[in-house]
Amino acid sequence: MMKRATPIILxxxxxxxxxxxxxxxxxxxxxxxxxxxxxxxxxxxxxREIAQELGVSRPTVQLWxxxxxxxxxxxxxxxxxxxxxxxxxxxxxxxxxxxxxxxATPPNASRWSARxxxxxxxxxxxxxxRIWKRHDLKPGLIHACEENRDKRFPEEPYDVVGxxxxxxxxxxxxxxxEKTHIHALDRTGSALPMETGPxxxxxxxxxxNGTTGLFSSLSxxxxxxxxxxxxxxxxxxxxxxxxxxxxxxxxxxxxxxxxDNEGTHRHSGVTAWLKRHPRxxxxxxxxxxxxxxxxxxxxxxxxxxxxxxxxxxxxxxxxGCIKKYVRNHGQSPRxxxxxxxxxxxxxxxxxxxxxxxxSG
Numbered sequence: 309m310m311k312r313a314t315p316i317i318l319x320x321x322x323x324x325x326x327x328x329x330x331x332x333x334x335x336x337x338x339x340x341x342x343x344x345x346x347x348x349x350x351x352x353x354x355x356r357e358i359a360q361e362l363g364v365s366r367p368t369v370q371l372w373x374x375x376x377x378x379x380x381x382x383x384x385x386x387x388x389x390x391x392x393x394x395x396x397x398x399x400x401x402x403x404x405x406x407x408x409x410x411x412a413t414p415p416n417a418s419r420w421s422a423r424x425x426x427x428x429x430x431x432x433x434x435x436x437x438r439i440w441k442r443h444d445l446k447p448g449l450i451h452a453c454e455e456n457r458d459k460r461f462p463e464e465p466y467d468v469v470g471x472x473x474x475x476x477x478x479x480x481x482x483x484x485x486e487k488t489h490i491h492a493l494d495r496t497g498s499a500l501p502m503e504t505g506p507x508x509x510x511x512x513x514x515x516x517n518g519t520t521g522l523f524s525s526l527s528x529x530x531x532x533x534x535x536x537x538x539x540x541x542x543x544x545x546x547x548x549x550x551x552x553x554x555x556x557x558x559x560x561x562x563x564x565x566x567x568d569n570e571g572t573h574r575h576s577g578v579t580a581w582l583k584r585h586p587r588x589x590x591x592x593x594x595x596x597x598x599x600x601x602x603x604x605x606x607x608x609x610x611x612x613x614x615x616x617x618x619x620x621x622x623x624x625x626x627x628g629c630i631k632k633y634v635r636n637h638g639q640s641p642r643x644x645x646x647x648x649x650x651x652x653x654x655x656x657x658x659x660x661x662x663x664x665x666x667s668g
Contacts, residue, residue, distance in 0.1 A: 313370070314377060316350045322381060323350070342384045345372050397435055405429055405439045409447055420447045468591050471564055479562035482525040482534075482553070483603040487610075488541050490630070492517040492620040510617055518623040522610075522630060523549040525565070526603040533606060535634040537627040543575035550578075554585060562587045568600060569593065 318326070329335055329343035341362060348358045355369045362369075375383035405425060414424045422433040422440075429436070440446070475481060493514040502508035523545065524535040536552050538545040550565075557563060567573045569592050582588050593600070614633045620626040 485603045488521040492626040
């Protein structure tokens with residue numbers, strides 16, 4: 309005797325919803341077909357007749373009857389999860405690629421490439437790239453880092469942050485840096501001017517007529533620049549530059565100087581000079597500190613706008629060009645506003661903490 313299918317009994321709400329699926333023109337065809345199968349089955353029609361009427365196979369009708377009995381309407385709306393095709397690369401091979409990437413290096417190289425890994429594991433380069441992407445491995449990408457060995461590193465950032473957030477009264481904050489080895493280059497041949505269509509030309513080879521260095525201080529508030537070109541980069545030249553700042557800034561203002569941790573700034577001669585001029589105070593920042601980015605940006609603008617592509621027959625020509633650029637820059641400074649949103653501050657530093665007192 310043939311086994312009879314389990315009867316399907318629909319509630320009024322289910323019948324109404326299934327009928328709406330069959331009558332809706334914008335519904336996917338697969339949902340319309342499934343709804344018709346269940347409605348006909350609920351009317352007592354056999355699977356063979358349903359299959360003939362709707363143009364499907366009997367196993368398909370049986371499948372959706374069982375899905376509806378198990379999950380009701382939810383079983384019709386979503387397909388059952390499928391296992392997918394069998395992976396062509398065994399899991400052992402995938403793990404071997406991952407382990408080799410993390411814990412080994414190729415015989416004649418310092419890091420793996422897709423080609424070398426493919427040859428070592430006997431798979432294609434495309435497969436290697438897919439495995440690396442799936443496991444978020446980037447053997448070709450290396451970030452440079454530097455260990456800070458400065459014993460005063462934990463306290464130095466607090467001093468500078470406090471200087472920005474709570475600056476002392478009647479004082480100016482300057483970022484001080486040096487750009488060394490600025491070459492006075494003269495071209496070996498004449499350059500062609502720019503015309504309509506072709507661009508101008510400049511000989512790549514040049515004649516070096518000497519070098520100079522630029523000491524520069526940038527006001528963090530007004531973005532005004534004080535600069536001086538000096539041929540050498542010693543503590544004596546740094547003291548000379550401090551004297552220039554001392555002469556140009558009114559005596560009623562204290563001067564807070566942010567500098568990097570070069571030995572020139574910590575020389576005993578500089579320390580003695582600072583003791584004789586108490587309105588100067590140096591804030592030494594850790595290596596790669598972001599607080600000198602403003603003055604370094606001025607150096608980049610100077611190089612891009614005036615030095616790069618320039619022709620200098622001697623060092624005095626170069627120095628005159630730099631001084632002219634610094635004077636013109638001071639006529640139209642752009643104000644820089646430093647902000648510290650609390651949402652971007654690390655969790656161990658909150659705005660509720662006491663701001664370091666930088667008034668001395």
